[in-house]
Amino acid sequence: MKLPLISEVLSNPALVSDLNLADWDVLVRQARRTGLLARLAETLKGSKWEASVPRQVRWHLEADHVLAERQKIAVRWEVSQIRDALMGLEAPVILLKGAAYVMAGMPAARGRLFSDVDILVPLEKINQAEAALMLAGWHAQAEDAYDERYYRLWMHEIPPMQHIRRGSVVDMHHAILPRTARYHPDPLKLRAAAVPIDSVPGLFVLQPVDMVLHAACHLFHDGELPHGLRDLSDMDLLLRYFGADRNFWTELPKRAAELELERPLFYALRYARYFFKTPVPIAVDVALNKAAPSLPYMMDAMFHRALGPEHDSYRDSFSRLARFAAYIRAHWLRMPPLMLARHLLHKALISRKEAPT
Template sequence: MKTASAPLLLRVLLDPASALRLRPLDWDLLLRQARRGLLLAKLAVALKPWLEQVPPGPRHHLHAALMTAARQAKLTHWEVSRIQAALQPLGVAPILLKGSAYLMAGLPASAGRVFGDVDILVPRDRIADIEAALLAHGWSFQDDLDAYDERYYREWMHEIPPLTHEQRGSSLDVHHTILPPTARIRVNTAALFEDAQELPGHPGVRVLAPATMVLHSATHLFHEGELEKGLRDLFDLDALLRDFGRDPGFWDALLPRARSLGLGRPLALALRYTTRLLGTPVPAAGLQAACAGSPASQPLLDACYARALMPDHPSCDRPLTGAARLALYVRSHWLRMPGGLLLRHLARKAWLRLKPPPEPEPPATA
């Protein structure tokens, strides 16, 4: 993407010092785009060296975002300790995923990274015991989970239904693999656990090894159908690749690891769009090897992702942005489900959106 045509938020994140030249209306637009993309705290981190030169109004919002991120970090450390305490008697060492993993491992990707829940990966053959332990420690399932949703998660998804702690209100997603078992890509799930690393100072809690962590981040983003957080997740990949890429051995291991897990295609997309949109430094040979044999539909994907990965704000829209988002939404479901199941699932979602809300119950009378 040409920098001049990129949304203001992307231009500033790639060149933070340019924010000092912004007019008041530009600041208003920048903050709105950042909020919609869940990138306000990341923007605040990027602008830290110049924060005192930022006009007072925007500076107030940026300071507040930094405080919110710091509070979330503190709460996440406590939440992870409670999860570990619940699962330790079972001998299960959960693997943290995504935002909580970056934070607990102290990775640069965690700077200004906000997230709504803690995600963990556990062995599928221990799910029943793990679920019982979490329920006993105060987590519970959503009240509005109907029979279809229950079956959807239990039979077709890579995780159990989301959990919420009854006292703390925290959210927990428990995964047993990283793609649904119905997906067109067959993940070597057993291999995900092979090189997981225990977190220093947190016995009984693990994170994925560097190459596997990048591959999971890529798989999550490029199988996602609703890309409102897509730019945030693309910046995750950029930060991971820049950080881990300082070790030359990382690049040698990345493509073989992708092949062993069955995740070569998500890796190719991750490298293609981080280099194109964010200028991520990737060795030319590694990029060429990962992207070899790109499908004939690649120009169409390029056009769709160039639009859909931007913040979901009207100022970021280009011609056909809505069509691009819809196409990637359908593509994500096509990647996750066989045709018959996909049609049934999309038809049900469409019906629920059109269905009128239930009539409120009349108040009880004395």
């Protein structure tokens, strides 16, 4: 399968000078569908390629650029509110994913759109933290009793908490993988190595290698495929940023082994390289060799389709099957078979929510 145009352009923006209008049509649609339009906009804005953006296309980039800029301000505000609410917790509050990228001022924040702020707190403090956030206006919103139980008993997070006035959502985690999952990276190890954010005393982000491992495990263990390509683009930006430090690359596979996250890291590097031409030293491949799946080409066939844009311009006869397989796989890793059967049955027959296929 040919690479999607959006990933080609993000890894090599110079390509835009050769695009005709029909190419731009595909590019904007793929970018929109994958949540990467704002990132495309910020990549081109102020660059020497900005002039080659056709007149008709400009507003699309401008509109999402406006959105991303505004969201960055909103995220900073929400983070400060969360920090204030959790002041008395006497435990480090760690920002994860998008909010971490923004607060730590990293390139992965570029053109990043948000739906929520993710935080990590110790399991023994989670009730106290929930109560504190409730006092500040956030309330846990499970869809139904089944969902509530599913989150509280089995997951690594409580149901999403929505702010009663502002509508902002906090996802509060106590681990980075579900309790029922195959692997159990120890959250204590992550917390012990967390790094304080200079600009907001009291808040932390994961150390570089852990940030990458968390992103990898989220992508390849969580089944959040609608944002697959955007998360992979985050991964690309993280690796390029941290990778400037040579120690990072020796540290990364070691830490992956320590946290039982070698397989997700293997995939993250493999597909970041495939979609975004991320530079990864060969030595890292060697170190991760034993983590390779037994049928890598079959996994490629699945992930090349499932991680790409879910759009007519990037579809073949196997796309649906690949997406379905990826969904099942992610759930397979999340919980034991019997529980999985019960969960999928419930989702298919009882919950109104549609399963992504």
